[in-house]
Amino acid sequence: MSSSDTPAHGTMARADFHVYDTTMRDGAQQEGLNLSVQDKLTIAQHLDDLGVGYIEGGWPGSNPKDTEFFALAAKELDLEHATLAAFGATRRAGVAAADDPLVAALRDSGASVVTLVAKSHDKHVELALRTTLEENLAMVRDTVEHLRREGQRVFLDCEHFFNGFLDNKAYALEVVRTAIEAGAEVAVLCDTNGGMLPHWVGDIVAEVKETTGARLGIHAHNDTGCAVANSLAAVRAGATHLQGCINGYGERTGNADLITSVANLEFKLGMSVMPEGALRDATRIAHAISEITNYPPSARQPYTGVSAFAHKAGLHASAIRVDPDLYQHMDPALVGNDMRLLVSEMAGRATIELKGRELGFDLSGDAETLSRVTDRVKRMEQEGYTFEAADASFELLLMEEVEGGRPSYFDIESWRVIAESAGAGEALAEATVKLRAGGHRLAVIGEGNGPVNALDHALRQAIEQVYPDVARFHLTDFRVRILDQGHGTDAITRVLIDTTDGVATWVTVGVGANMVEASWKALVDAVTYGLRRHEVAPLR
Numbered sequence: 001m002s003s004s005d006t007p008a009h010g011t012m013a014r015a016d017f018h019v020y021d022t023t024m025r026d027g028a029q030q031e032g033l034n035l036s037v038q039d040k041l042t043i044a045q046h047l048d049d050l051g052v053g054y055i056e057g058g059w060p061g062s063n064p065k066d067t068e069f070f071a072l073a074a075k076e077l078d079l080e081h082a083t084l085a086a087f088g089a090t091r092r093a094g095v096a097a098a099d100d101p102l103v104a105a106l107r108d109s110g111a112s113v114v115t116l117v118a119k120s121h122d123k124h125v126e127l128a129l130r131t132t133l134e135e136n137l138a139m140v141r142d143t144v145e146h147l148r149r150e151g152q153r154v155f156l157d158c159e160h161f162f163n164g165f166l167d168n169k170a171y172a173l174e175v176v177r178t179a180i181e182a183g184a185e186v187a188v189l190c191d192t193n194g195g196m197l198p199h200w201v202g203d204i205v206a207e208v209k210e211t212t213g214a215r216l217g218i219h220a221h222n223d224t225g226c227a228v229a230n231s232l233a234a235v236r237a238g239a240t241h242l243q244g245c246i247n248g249y250g251e252r253t254g255n256a257d258l259i260t261s262v263a264n265l266e267f268k269l270g271m272s273v274m275p276e277g278a279l280r281d282a283t284r285i286a287h288a289i290s291e292i293t294n295y296p297p298s299a300r301q302p303y304t305g306v307s308a309f310a311h312k313a314g315l316h317a318s319a320i321r322v323d324p325d326l327y328q329h330m331d332p333a334l335v336g337n338d339m340r341l342l343v344s345e346m347a348g349r350a351t352i353e354l355k356g357r358e359l360g361f362d363l364s365g366d367a368e369t370l371s372r373v374t375d376r377v378k379r380m381e382q383e384g385y386t387f388e389a390a391d392a393s394f395e396l397l398l399m400e401e402v403e404g405g406r407p408s409y410f411d412i413e414s415w416r417v418i419a420e421s422a423g424a425g426e427a428l429a430e431a432t433v434k435l436r437a438g439g440h441r442l443a444v445i446g447e448g449n450g451p452v453n454a455l456d457h458a459l460r461q462a463i464e465q466v467y468p469d470v471a472r473f474h475l476t477d478f479r480v481r482i483l484d485q486g487h488g489t490d491a492i493t494r495v496l497i498d499t500t501d502g503v504a505t506w507v508t509v510g511v512g513a514n515m516v517e518a519s520w521k522a523l524v525d526a527v528t529y530g531l532r533r534h535e536v537a538p539l540r
Helices: 039-049 063-076 102-108 122-129 132-147 163-167 170-181 197-210 227-236 259-266 280-292 314-322 350-359 367-383 392-400 452-462 467-474 513-534
Strands: 018-021 056-057 083-089 111-120 153-159 186-191 216-220 241-244 411-420 428-437 441-446 472-484 493-500 505-512
Touching: 018 259, 039 056, 039 063, 039 170, 039 280, 056 063, 063 083, 083 102, 083 314, 102 132, 111 122, 111 132, 111 170, 122 132, 122 472, 132 153, 132 170, 132 216, 153 163, 163 170, 163 186, 163 441, 170 186, 186 197, 186 227, 186 241, 197 216, 197 227, 216 227, 227 314, 259 280, 259 472, 350 367, 350 392, 367 392, 392 505, 392 513, 411 452, 411 467, 411 513, 428 452, 441 452, 452 467, 452 513, 472 513, 493 513, 505 513
Parallel strands: 018 056, 018 241, 056 083, 083 111, 111 153, 153 186, 186 216, 216 241
Antiparallel strands: 411 428, 428 441, 472 493, 493 505
16 A cells, blocks of 8 residues: 555544543553553543554453453443453354354343454464364354344454464465354454564454455554554554553563554544544543553653653754744644653753743743753752652752752751661661751651651651641652762662652752762752642742
């Protein structure tokens, strides 16, 4: 298919294309990913909000959790855009579909769509199923016809199709024909091993479509790093059913990332496959599902990653100041993301100006301040600081340079940490913090399971006596980096701390000769920034 064959915008209606999510079934096979029934119900609602057409809920009958999901889904889910699909296999060899208990579970699931998986590779039929090629075709035909008679729509996943096509083209094609003739709406061609490349996929899909006339789908795994590219190649060759997982979840190296695939279809190929404007929620939903799965979102995820539209080099920032599109392939707002400017040693004055504007400081035309801030950032980064992620610390730095000083809520007199272990017991830490705030001298002892935890407790317990808002602040993440490796325990240390007040999260940075000193600096910045965010009046 040539580039001139690319569908023009609006030429394919959403009803003519299936966006099919398999996060809760195939995605859940990812190592370490375990979903409860409630997790799956919540994810299903997010997927519906995204506007996908089909949600594969799991395999009823194969395990109690998936069976319970479909029972609860019928009562609790009110889907606006999506249709729930149940996944299962064709009947067993030598057993009628009507008598197979796993087929019965599909029939009784309440799902209006059933996606059956069938072998389309002759070697898998003979070696894995241990049956004949003729019996495998009968299993496909019998199961599809049975479920169609029961009033359910059927999609057929042709497992290992591409490898099967290369080894025995005639048989792989016969599996597709058998399914379609029995009443399956779609024959989904699966790159189960994930070993295909885009031009192979495109050629094979085009030949299957021309030979069988069937409606085809694509299910791609990412073992060659080509799952999204393979999916796009299949669509350009005529597939009108696309399967994938949110955030590219899946076993081994994962499945095609559904959002990346769909965003490419919408924004690059001009195909209207989602409800209008639905992708503006893509970043929020990708991150929300990441929270549920307990897999941190990848910063470098296309479209939805926090670094997807981040710019670091000063040259880029100079161009972006003129026109953001000069270094961005699209408007990040279209997928609910934001452009970010990273302040680093590579930053020029344009970066500082734009970042300052983002944080509420108008530095345009103030060449002296811009030069001073730029030089200071570069000097501090040479010492070990990083402001790429630590926006809160950078905002406090700007206040020092632009407004003559950061807000002062307290004056530190001293701090001390003691760590000890009683015999073979667990080591505990005790921190003493002495400071002045609100006209009072406060000395507080805090305990924790480590020196930083103890310091955090002592600092917040002291300050919240004067500023009650501090009780809402909680440290949520703590990252340590040894900067001059090879110096052993006397190396310079950088610490990044994430703090939240339950509404927003901010990141601060500290650098010191040891982890405790670096952590203390980051903790002080975190509390100072939090009080500023809560608009607490400073002492000066």
